[in-house]
Every structure is written in C-alpha cells, then in structure tokens.
Amino acid sequence: MKPILTVDNLQTHFFTDSGIVRSVDGVSFQVNEGETVGIVGESGSGKSVTALSIMRLLPSRVGKIVEGSVKFQDIEMSKLKEKEVRKIRGNDIAMIFQEPMTSLNPSYTIGNQIGEAVRLHLKLNRKQAEKRSVELLQQVGIPRAQEIVHEYPHRLSGGMRQRVMIAMALACNPKLLIADEPTTALDVTIQAQILDLIQQLKKTSNTSIIIITHDLGVVSEICERVIVMYAGRIVEEGDVRSIFESPSHPYTSGLIESLPSLDESVEWLETIQGNVPIPSQMPTGCKFAPRCKFVMERCKQEEPELIDIGMGRKSRCFLEGKRKNV
Amino acid sequence: MSKPLIEVKDLKIHFPMKNNILFNKEKRFVKAVDGISFVIHENETLGLVGESGCGKSTTGKSLLRLIEPTAGEVIFEGKDITKISTREMRDVYRNMQLIFQDPYASLNPRKTVGKLIEEPLLINSDLSPKDRLDRVYELLDVVGLNAYHANRYPHEFSGGQRQRVGIARALALNPKLIIADEAVSALDVSIQSQILNLLRKLQQSFGLTYLFISHDLSVVKHISDRIAVMYLGEIVELGTKIGLYDKPLHPYTQALLSAAPSIKSTNRRERIVLEGDMPSPVSPPSGCKFHTRCFAKMPECELVRPQMRDMGDGHYVACHLYK
Numbered sequence: 001m002k003p004i005l006t007v008d009n010l011q012t013h014f015f016t017d018s019g020i021v022r023s024v025d026g027v028s029f030q031v032n033e034g035e036t037v038g039i040v041g042e043s044g045s046g047k048s049v050t051a052l053s054i055m056r057l058l059p060s061r062v063g064k065i066v067e068g069s070v071k072f073q074d075i076e077m078s079k080l081k082e083k084e085v086r087k088i089r090g091n092d093i094a095m096i097f098q099e100p101m102t103s104l105n106p107s108y109t110i111g112n113q114i115g116e117a118v119r120l121h122l123k124l125n126r127k128q129a130e131k132r133s134v135e136l137l138q139q140v141g142i143p144r145a146q147e148i149v150h151e152y153p154h155r156l157s158g159g160m161r162q163r164v165m166i167a168m169a170l171a172c173n174p175k176l177l178i179a180d181e182p183t184t185a186l187d188v189t190i191q192a193q194i195l196d197l198i199q200q201l202k203k204t205s206n207t208s209i210i211i212i213t214h215d216l217g218v219v220s221e222i223c224e225r226v227i228v229m230y231a232g233r234i235v236e237e238g239d240v241r242s243i244f245e246s247p248s249h250p251y252t253s254g255l256i257e258s259l260p261s262l263d264e265s266v267e268w269l270e271t272i273q274g275n276v277p278i279p280s281q282m283p284t285g286c287k288f289a290p291r292c293k294f295v296m297e298r299c300k301q302e303e304p305e306l307i308d309i310g311m312g313r314k315s316r317c318f319l320e321g322k323r324k325n326v
Numbered sequence: 327m328s329k330p331l332i333e334v335k336d337l338k339i340h341f342p343m344k345n346n347i348l349f350n351k352e353k354r355f356v357k358a359v360d361g362i363s364f365v366i367h368e369n370e371t372l373g374l375v376g377e378s379g380c381g382k383s384t385t386g387k388s389l390l391r392l393i394e395p396t397a398g399e400v401i402f403e404g405k406d407i408t409k410i411s412t413r414e415m416r417d418v419y420r421n422m423q424l425i426f427q428d429p430y431a432s433l434n435p436r437k438t439v440g441k442l443i444e445e446p447l448l449i450n451s452d453l454s455p456k457d458r459l460d461r462v463y464e465l466l467d468v469v470g471l472n473a474y475h476a477n478r479y480p481h482e483f484s485g486g487q488r489q490r491v492g493i494a495r496a497l498a499l500n501p502k503l504i505i506a507d508e509a510v511s512a513l514d515v516s517i518q519s520q521i522l523n524l525l526r527k528l529q530q531s532f533g534l535t536y537l538f539i540s541h542d543l544s545v546v547k548h549i550s551d552r553i554a555v556m557y558l559g560e561i562v563e564l565g566t567k568i569g570l571y572d573k574p575l576h577p578y579t580q581a582l583l584s585a586a587p588s589i590k591s592t593n594r595r596e597r598i599v600l601e602g603d604m605p606s607p608v609s610p611p612s613g614c615k616f617h618t619r620c621f622a623k624m625p626e627c628e629l630v631r632p633q634m635r636d637m638g639d640g641h642y643v644a645c646h647l648y649k
Contacts, residue, residue: 013511043485044512157603187377187541189600192585198600214514217587258519260548262571262586268523269548272516275484291516 001032004208005054006175010068012053013047020277023049025232026068029304031176036202036209038219040242041229044276047212050229053078055095056085072176091121094169098181100161103154110137110164111149117171120302128183135168140197166197173205180212194222201234215289216259220244228252230289234306238313248315250292286317294319328368331423331503331535332389333513336361337398339384343608352501356607358384360559361398363634366503371529371536375543376584379604381559382539382591386505389423391415402503420450423496426641427508429488431478439466439491440476446498465494470524486517493524498575505537510545522549547571552640558615561634565579565641577622614646617621622647 012024024046028171031037033198041047052058054070056077070077076086086310091093097103105113111269114136124132130149137145142162153161162182182198183191199222200205207237211223219226221239226243228236228251236249257270275292283289298318306316336541340355357382366372372381387393389400391407399406407418422549426432433442440462448460464475469490480488489509496504506525510518519580528534540546547554547567554564555578563576574580581598600619612620617627624646630642 001486040517046359132588142494154510187604188543188582188585189377190603191587192597195587196597215587216515221587255515256589258516258520259543259589260522261590262544262547262583262588265548265567268526269519271519271523273520274512275517276487 001035002035003030005031005210006069006071007050007067008302009069010053010060010070011066012049013064013066014063016062019280022282023063024053025233027232027238028068029227030174031208031210033175033208034206035225036211036223038211038213038223038226039229040213040216040219040226042255042276044231045229046232047229048180051095051180051210051212052132053091055093055178056080056082057089057095059170077104079218083124087121090117090174091176092174093172093176094172096165096169096177096179098184100158100165100185103165104161109150110151110156114149114164114168114171115236117168132171133167136171136195137164139170140164140167141193141313142275144165150160158186159193162186162190162194163197166194166201169268171184176206176208176210178210178212181214182211183218184215190217198222215245216255216271223232226256231282233287233315233316235316237287237306238311242311242313248313248320249288250319251288251318254293255293256310303305327434328370329341331368331403332537333365333399333401334385335399335401336365336390336470337363337385337387337388337400338396338467339381339393340396352569354608357559357610359395359606360610362554362556362559362561364554364561364564366535366537367531368502368535369529370552371538371550373546373553373576374556375541375553375581376556377406377541377557377604379607380556381607382541382556383507385556386424386458386507386539389505389530390419390424391446392424397516416450420499421502423499423504425489425492425496425504425506425509426514427466429485429492430512432492433488436478437478438477439483442480442491443494446495450499461498465497468497468528470495470520484517485513486520489517489521490524491511493521495530497528500532501534503535503537504537508541509537510540511540511542518545525549543582555582558610558614559606560644562616562643562645565637565643566639569639569641573641575637575641575648576616576645577620577647578615581621614644 008028008255010024010027014021027050065078076082094252105131111130111133114133116177118124118132119129133149134145137148142148143165183194211218223240226240228235230251236252247256254272258272260269272291285301288300289295304316306314306319307321309315309320338361339359344353376382384393388395395408398433400408402418435484441622443462443465444458445457446462447453462476466473466475471490485609512519538549550567552566553570554561557578561580581600584598602619605618613629614627614632615622627646633649634642634644
C-alpha cells in the first residue's frame, strides 16, 4: 500500500505569554491510500493540533511548526507558501470540523458555500457549481436537495448541517479527508446516521480518512488503524481490533477499562488516577508516569521510545521493551 | 421496596411563544414536557435518558421549581411542592440539590472554592463560622480534594476537580435527593469514571437518592437502578436496568441502544438507523410522537396516543405494539 500522508517528527509549539506549550511533541505516523485511521486522546493530548498542523491552519501568531515534516504524496506541506497551500486545502485534503453550528457561514446559502470550493478548484461556473452542489447534497442523503441549496444554514438541524459539512469536504473528491470530532456534537441516533454515511463513502471512494475523536466507540466502528495520543505524543499505534482486545500501553488499557459498558455491569469502574499534566509541569520521564499503575523508578527518569512490538503495532512503554527481551 | 421519596404526577411544562402581533393568531406553546409521571424511591438512582430537546433537563429543573411547572404535581416527602410558597421552598432546597453539567460555567470565578462551598451553609444553616469552616474541610475531603484547595479559585482547577467542587456544594446541607444534570458529560473518559465512582461511593455512605440525567446510555446504565427513556417531552419506556437494557420494548429504545457505538466487535448489535430528526416540540406529531421515525409504525399510531402499559417486573412502555 502506498502512503498518502507521512508525518515525521512533527513538533508544534504554541508561544503564549505564560511560556511555550509543546502541544505536539515529536509525532510520526503514516496514512495509506484508502485507509481510515483514528487518532484518539483526551482533551489536551494534541490530536486536534496535529490535524491543524497538517492542514496548515494553526493560528499564525502563536502556533508554529518548529520541526518535522508533513508529506502529502510527494509534497512537503510544512514548507509551502500560503498561496500554494490553498491549492491543496479543500481540494486534495479536506476537513470536517466538530461544530456544524459554528463552522458554516450564516449569511451565505448552502449552495453558495459548497459551490465555493468547486468554483475555485475545479473552475466550474455558477450553473455547474450549483448542479454539483445538488449532486453532493443528494450523495450525503439530504432530502429536497434542489430546495436546500438555496436555504441558509439556520434552517437546518445539527445532523443536516454536519451532512452539509461533509458535502463541502467531498466537493473536490479529496484524496485525504480529516474529520475532527465529526459526531461529538450530535445525538446518538444522528451520530449513527453520520457514521453510516462515512461507512458508505469508504465503500464508494478510495479516499483516505483521518478521524480525530475522544470516543473509542466511534473509532472501533469505522477505523482500521488507531493512534493513541497522550500529552502531545503517540503512546500506542496499531490495528483497531488487536489494540482494543489487548492494549499494550497502560494508558490505552486504562481508557478502555474506564468506559462504562452496555454489555456488562460492574459496581466500580476502573479509573486512571489524577489528571492530565499541565504544560508547565510536564514530568521529565514518561509523560504518563504520574498516573500509571505500573510505574517503575526508570519511568520517572527517562522517557521510553515508541518501539515496534510486532504485528504492525507500536507502544511507548518500558514494560513492552522488557516483555520483548524475555 | 423502600418508600417513595419523590413522586411526579402528570407533569407538564409548556413555554409560551411570542405572539404574532400583526395577525392575532392563537397562542402557541413549546411543549417541552408533556405529561410525565414517575417515582423515585429512597436510596435509588433513576436515570433519565433521551436526546437533546426531549425535555430531560427541563424535567430536572422543574423538580426544584427553577422552571415552574405548567400543570401536574411534584410530591416530595408527602408534600406537593408545586403549590407551596417560595419561603417554604427553601426548606425543600435543603433536601434537594442540583449538580450542573458545565463545571466551568457553574462556579463563580471571583470566589474561592472554600467560599463557594460555604455559601449554602450561610443561607440555610445556623452553624458558627468555625463550624462552617470545619464542614467545608470535611466536604472537600469527602469529594477527594484537600483542605488547601479551599483558598484557591475555580480557574486553578481542572474540569474533574471543578465537578468535585460542584458535588461538594450540593452535599453541603446533607440533602436527600440530588439531581445530576449531565454531571459527567463535559469530562474526559478517565475523569468521568473517577466522578461516577465518587457519586456511587457518596450514595452508599450517605444514603443519597439520585435523579441522573444524561444522554449517554452506557453511563446511565452504569449508575442507575431504574431508567426512564424520554422522547419529545414524554416518557416512552421505564424499567429496571436489567429489564430495559436486556429487553428494550419501545422501538425508540431499541434504536437508541443499537446506535450507541461499542468498542467490542464480538457483541455488536444489528444497528437500527432511524431516519430524520426529532420533530419540533411546537407542533409535535399526532398520536404517538415517535411515529414519524418509527420502523414499526401501524395505522393507529398516527391517531391514538399510546398509554403507559405495565408489562410486569416494573417495566412500563407506551407503544401500540404491546397490548
């Protein structure tokens, strides 16, 4: 399989008044053609900043990619000029945002907003753009597409707006689609509809998808591979089934066990003690050491590398290294 | 079974909409809650689930009369609290407290956490200043914080810690009933499980009764003894944890349960994907309000509103499929 996106040692820092925040701290991964990859982590883990770095959408004054490379096909994204990025963004790489309520412009019609991308990138005229918008709306399952293109966003419900966002992202047949918490703001039954839609898209096109979410259930439903992030770093990576069945990193297993389940009942839930460390008090060794059940003396001194543990899986934990040596 | 602590009978909450001045149309109402009844027994947790706009939060707030009910009765410890004066309501507040969803917005940023927790004691108890302080320290300890946290301000706390402060405030007056409105929804998974365990521990040590409102089915299942499912201002199904989750009767409950994503591939349910969105509560569908999205719709569903039917073992359902 050919990689479509290669992220190598990406470091994105935010320069704030209260110091430097290392939101993404040496992240490397690949996304292959036609593959769906999930990036999971809790708030502050750096998963959204990773996406924004790939898209070059960081707030320019404070956020900077200080090191590393983001290669899309053969193009080095981090070195491109803003003008050149614009040719790729929304065309070859598209993004779906979390808040369908705020990420649509209230003063333009739906057709106008979907049409903008195709008129710009595919050089279609007004008429053709409208035709394409209607097609796209039908593709994402919006009824009365002919009328909806002339409507404004406030007339639509949350689920419908998210469909419109997806239609916009698909407008130029992107090779890579990045979805940042695409179902988080939606109700369960609407979430099921949107997940269904993404499944269908996967079947009908060869688009690679990155799903960024905190919801392990969503990842399990639609991703093939998953990357678990904690405090700006990848702590575990591998295919979804084997990670959920036998997680390697204590953080991943903690996350899975602390989820209440619909299938079994327990009196007490497993917990991960403590909180995510704040940037100014980042531990020196393993970033997860202060919350880890299996913490050793070594974990507090040095940070483990993300090592290959076989079967295409990687883990950042000394315990794995031990297991391997035995 | 233990005796009922609170009983809600045919509760209705209708919000009037602004009248059209030009054309003197008849007044319209948003029927947020449209005739619901349930009982919560002492030391029990009743879960209230539903999607946004189904009226679950409005129900929770109206029990405290933060939103005045339009009709119906709320009987708390044998007294109908919808008919009593604001002064008498104060005594009720002592026994009934609320935990809010957003731990960021529900704490006054200009007061220290100690002052925030002390506030209910100032208003509703006659403890001396020293006793109050002791009680604040005791409460901080109970919710897993330390005495030195008392002099800090809310912004110095993480989301999970703020929710602990919210819980300490609610516990200050030793209430009997705690209404938790999406109390863990804003929290990360690892923190969510800490708070859920804390709520359970508090229930066991203080004999608390919970009304636990949430949209998250697995969280509700974990914490509740009985569960009520709401749709468009009505309870469509009510049952024990085991009864409702193992054998959901109402098509809406079945769809909700099947739609929840699960991390286990082995026991994945056949997913029922409902079409469309929830209709507007201003002009809800006739008959059964769910008929516009139901996969088991029959002709009579459009005409007749189904009544709550007792299916045995404390399981109730409002659906024409069951007769």
